[in-house]
Amino acid sequence: MHKPIRSLIRIQLKMQYANIFQKPSVVIGLVFGIIGLLFLGMMFGGYMLQIIDVMYGLLEPSGNTNVILGSLFLMNFFLIFILSLMLIMNTFYFTEDITSFLHLPVHSYQLLIAKSLNPLIYVYLLTAAMYLPVSIYYGILSGADLMYYVYVLLLFFLIPTIPYALAAAVVMFAMQFVNKGKNKDRSKVIGGIIGFVLIILLNVVLRLQQDPEQIAQVIADSAEKGGLLQMATLYYPPASLMSHILTSAGSWQSLLYFVIVLLLALFAGLIFFAAAQKFYLKGALGLNTGSGKVYSGKGLHRKPRSIISTYRTKELQTIFRTPTFFLQCVAGAFVMPALLVVIFFMGDFASATTMIKEISGSMLFVVILFANVFSVGLNPISIVSFSKDGQSWEAHLFLPLTMRQIVIAKLQAAFLINLLPLSVLFVIAVPVIQMNLWEALLWVIIALFVNAAVTVIGMVSDLLYPKLGWTEETELFQNRLANLISIVISAGAFAFLLALLLILKIPMVVSFIVTLLYISAMIVLLFYIVSRLLKTADRTSLSR
Amino acid sequence: MIQIDHVHKQYGNKKAVSDVSLTVPTGKIFGFLGPNGAGKSTTIKMVTGILPVDSGTISVNGKDITSDTIAAKQEFGYVPDSPDLFLRLKGLDYLHFLSDIYGIAADVREARIEEYSKMFSIYEALGDQIKTYSHGMRQKLFITGMLVQQPSVWILDEPMTGLDPKSSYQLKELMRNHAANGHTVFFSSHVLEVVEQLCDEVAIIRKGELLFQGTLTEMRERFQSDDSLEHIFLELTQDA
Ligand SMILES: Nc1ncnc2c1ncn2[C@@H]1O[C@H](COP(=O)(O)OP(=O)(O)OP(=O)(O)O)[C@@H](O)[C@H]1O
Numbered sequence: 008m009h010k011p012i013r014s015l016i017r018i019q020l021k022m023q024y025a026n027i028f029q030k031p032s033v034v035i036g037l038v039f040g041i042i043g044l045l046f047l048g049m050m051f052g053g054y055m056l057q058i059i060d061v062m063y064g065l066l067e068p069s070g071n072t073n074v075i076l077g078s079l080f081l082m083n084f085f086l087i088f089i090l091s092l093m094l095i096m097n098t099f100y101f102t103e104d105i106t107s108f109l110h111l112p113v114h115s116y117q118l119l120i121a122k123s124l125n126p127l128i129y130v131y132l133l134t135a136a137m138y139l140p141v142s143i144y145y146g147i148l149s150g151a152d153l154m155y156y157v158y159v160l161l162l163f164f165l166i167p168t169i170p171y172a173l174a175a176a177v178v179m180f181a182m183q184f185v186n187k188g189k190n191k192d193r194s195k196v197i198g199g200i201i202g203f204v205l206i207i208l209l210n211v212v213l214r215l216q217q218d219p220e221q222i223a224q225v226i227a228d229s230a231e232k233g234g235l236l237q238m239a240t241l242y243y244p245p246a247s248l249m250s251h252i253l254t255s256a257g258s259w260q261s262l263l264y265f266v267i268v269l270l271l272a273l274f275a276g277l278i279f280f281a282a283a284q285k286f287y288l289k290g291a292l293g294l295n296t297g298s299g300k301v302y303s304g305k306g307l308h309r310k311p312r313s314i315i316s317t318y319r320t321k322e323l324q325t326i327f328r329t330p331t332f333f334l335q336c337v338a339g340a341f342v343m344p345a346l347l348v349v350i351f352f353m354g355d356f357a358s359a360t361t362m363i364k365e366i367s368g369s370m371l372f373v374v375i376l377f378a379n380v381f382s383v384g385l386n387p388i389s390i391v392s393f394s395k396d397g398q399s400w401e402a403h404l405f406l407p408l409t410m411r412q413i414v415i416a417k418l419q420a421a422f423l424i425n426l427l428p429l430s431v432l433f434v435i436a437v438p439v440i441q442m443n444l445w446e447a448l449l450w451v452i453i454a455l456f457v458n459a460a461v462t463v464i465g466m467v468s469d470l471l472y473p474k475l476g477w478t479e480e481t482e483l484f485q486n487r488l489a490n491l492i493s494i495v496i497s498a499g500a501f502a503f504l505l506a507l508l509l510i511l512k513i514p515m516v517v518s519f520i521v522t523l524l525y526i527s528a529m530i531v532l533l534f535y536i537v538s539r540l541l542k543t544a545d546r547t548s549l550s551r
Numbered sequence: 552m553i554q555i556d557h558v559h560k561q562y563g564n565k566k567a568v569s570d571v572s573l574t575v576p577t578g579k580i581f582g583f584l585g586p587n588g589a590g591k592s593t594t595i596k597m598v599t600g601i602l603p604v605d606s607g608t609i610s611v612n613g614k615d616i617t618s619d620t621i622a623a624k625q626e627f628g629y630v631p632d633s634p635d636l637f638l639r640l641k642g643l644d645y646l647h648f649l650s651d652i653y654g655i656a657a658d659v660r661e662a663r664i665e666e667y668s669k670m671f672s673i674y675e676a677l678g679d680q681i682k683t684y685s686h687g688m689r690q691k692l693f694i695t696g697m698l699v700q701q702p703s704v705w706i707l708d709e710p711m712t713g714l715d716p717k718s719s720y721q722l723k724e725l726m727r728n729h730a731a732n733g734h735t736v737f738f739s740s741h742v743l744e745v746v747e748q749l750c751d752e753v754a755i756i757r758k759g760e761l762l763f764q765g766t767l768t769e770m771r772e773r774f775q776s777d778d779s780l781e782h783i784f785l786e787l788t789q790d791a
């Protein structure tokens with residue numbers, strides 16, 4: 008029974024990771040990237056731990072400190088659930104190589120467990136980054152004993168399994184309907200959009216139920232120990248169980264709870280198994296086939312377009328019609344800003360508003376800048392500017408197109424797509440910050456400048472580590488140095504600006520002008536780098 | 552007209568094309584022959600600007616592919632040997648994209664798209680993504696693209712492989728017409744019957760070196776043989 012799983016995993020490891028460490032440039036880049044990420048992680052982690060410190064101090068008198076753990080488990084659940092939805096849709100359905108496994112005599116669940124390798128790596132990385140530091144720090148603050156840390160470690164392995172299995176079941180259930188649709192590409196796209204709208208709606212509904220006054224009331228009333236925790240974990244009961252395990256580690260009760268959580272995880276695994284056996288093939292077989300409709304003659308007459316505009320159209324069409332690109336770059340655009348808001352304000356609009364109101368002048372400016380950089384910086388669209396052409400890149404060499412035209416059209420397309428996360432962020436921000444007209448205008452201008460800069464940074468990273476020889480699109484988003492490079496360059500460039508603004512504490516208008524000048528200079532420099540990179544690159548593979 | 556002068560190309564240490572000089576005249580169908588791995592595709596990729604030349608010059612209708620790239624590329628249409636390009640576009644989107652790049656007016660392109668896609672019976676699939684096309688259909692789409700563009704120089708890399716007899720016949724007719732109208736047709740092949748039926752002139756390449764250029768009759772004279780072309784070809788391309 009386990010043999011097929013093992014050999015399936017092995018072949019995948021070979022296909023995806025075999026040659027990656029052989030190039031010296033990859034190793035060097037990786038080392039720098041990891042150092043950069045560690046640095047960022049320490050900065051961000053330090054910030055998180057500070058918040059925990061403050062929260063712990065606030066909650067300790069009422070004996071409610073376990074609410075920190077409760078909300079940690081809750082947030083972890085949501086983040087992993089959402090991340091898993093995206094990863095699973097990609098790896099189980101939209102990758103082309105899935106078709107090369109479908110004819111093998113293996114059970115769906117065996118294939119899917121093997122296919123889960125990659126998504127699970129990401130899921131566990133996220134868990135390690137979020138859960139471990141906070142829970143360990145909490146242990147230090149509360150002076151926990153050894154058993155606490157044993158449970159922290161045991162839970163680490165259990166935590167992601169439940170949201171992952173549930174997300175997989177949801178996707179597998181939904182995909183069988185997508186596959187039934189006549190126009191499969193369209194239903195894939197619509198399915199993706201509906202999924203993400205649902206997630207956001209769910210979030211909003213949950214928030215709306217929590218009237219701020221009511222929350223204040225609950226906090227005031229929660230003389231009763233654990234009252235707040237119940238509130239926080241109402242939507243995900245295991246969160247409450249898990250935090251009980253940790254807070255009373257060492258007791259028999261906690262062992263009992265642990266067994267219950269273990270059973271819950273097993274149950275989630277069973278759901279995964281059942282969904283795989285029952286729904287998977289119905290959704291996967293024939294998913295990547297055409298519509299079979301006879302062409303009706305629609306659109307035969309079309310006004311001629313300029314080269315740049317027709318090229319931009321081609322780019323956008325490719326992005327919208329390729330499920331992987333669509334999920335990563337378009338649908339993903341809705342998730343990231345929403346997550347940003349959730350992470351930073353824990354979804355509590357009221358306190359966010361008061362918090363923002365207290366910040367003023369240059370500080371507000373910094374917040375605006377940071378939020379925009381973060382939301383657009385996470386969209387991978389420009390990092391695949393060139394790489395997404397794959398084999399078709401060759402066509403750019405025999406068509407009468409200049410590099411200038413190609414670069415401009417690609418940047419325009421990426422810029423347009425990047426407007427999505429920025430607009431979503433803007434729409435969310437308007438009620439939260441309650442901006443006046445002047446601030447809104449400021450926001451829009453900054454967003455456009457940041458967008459331009461980040462888009463070019465993405466293109467530079469893609470040119471530094473291009474990947475044209477892919478066999479399926481997901482390879483472009485996994486294990487790529489370009490991703491890391493782009494994040495490091497963006498973070499570096501903007502961190503410098505942010506630090507400058509924070510230290511100088513100059514009036515808003517001056518900050519604004521400094522920022523625009525800084526970004527413009529950056530864009531000019533980046534354009535120069537792009538043109539250099541293109542000149543020195545090998546034309547057919549874009550590598551050096 | 553295509554002019555190739557003393558062109559060299561090396562992949563790493565491996566010589567793929569060495570000192571090839573060729574003139575592809577107008578008004579003729581020119582066949583480029585050679586066994587697998589002889590350097591046909593490599594030569595064609597240099598002519599179309601996909602690969603840079605190591606040394607030597609190439610011009611299309613008098614425009615140098617290295618120094619006057621865009622102008623040279625305006626002169627020809629190219630059908631690649633593996634037509635796996637733009638897979639996510641719909642057939643029609645690809646044809647419009649190409650027409651926009653070559654600046655074909657709206658009603659002209661409409662008429663041509665309809666005529667040629669119907670001729671090659673891919674009209675019904677124009678609303679589908681190229682990804683869902685069969686190998687032959689993809690090839691016919693790229694041929695249709697070239698016909699919509701109507702460049703004066705046609706460059707085709709093994710255009711007949713993968714085509715059904717009807718489409719193959721139609722393509723040959725179109726090639727004959729194009730040459731008869733005083734234009735250039737340059738194609739590679741190792742299918743000898745096609746070459747025998749179709750070509751006015753041939754060039755033979757082996758291991759990157761040009762063995763012969765001239766008309767079919769010249770070739771027979773030169774090798775003093777009444778043998779079939781197959782025989783000559785086998786002899787010429789044998790490992791000496
Ligand atoms: N990208 C490449 N990298 C390294 N060597 C290559 C590359 N492309 C072709 N070659 C080598 O160059 C030589 C000529 O190849 P080419 O593709 O031009 O042959 P061909 O005449 O088109 O053959 P066929 O009839 O099989 O299409 C071959 O020996 C091949 O191994």
Ligand SMILES: [Mg+2]
Nearest residue numbers: 591592593632
């Ligand atoms: Mg070839």
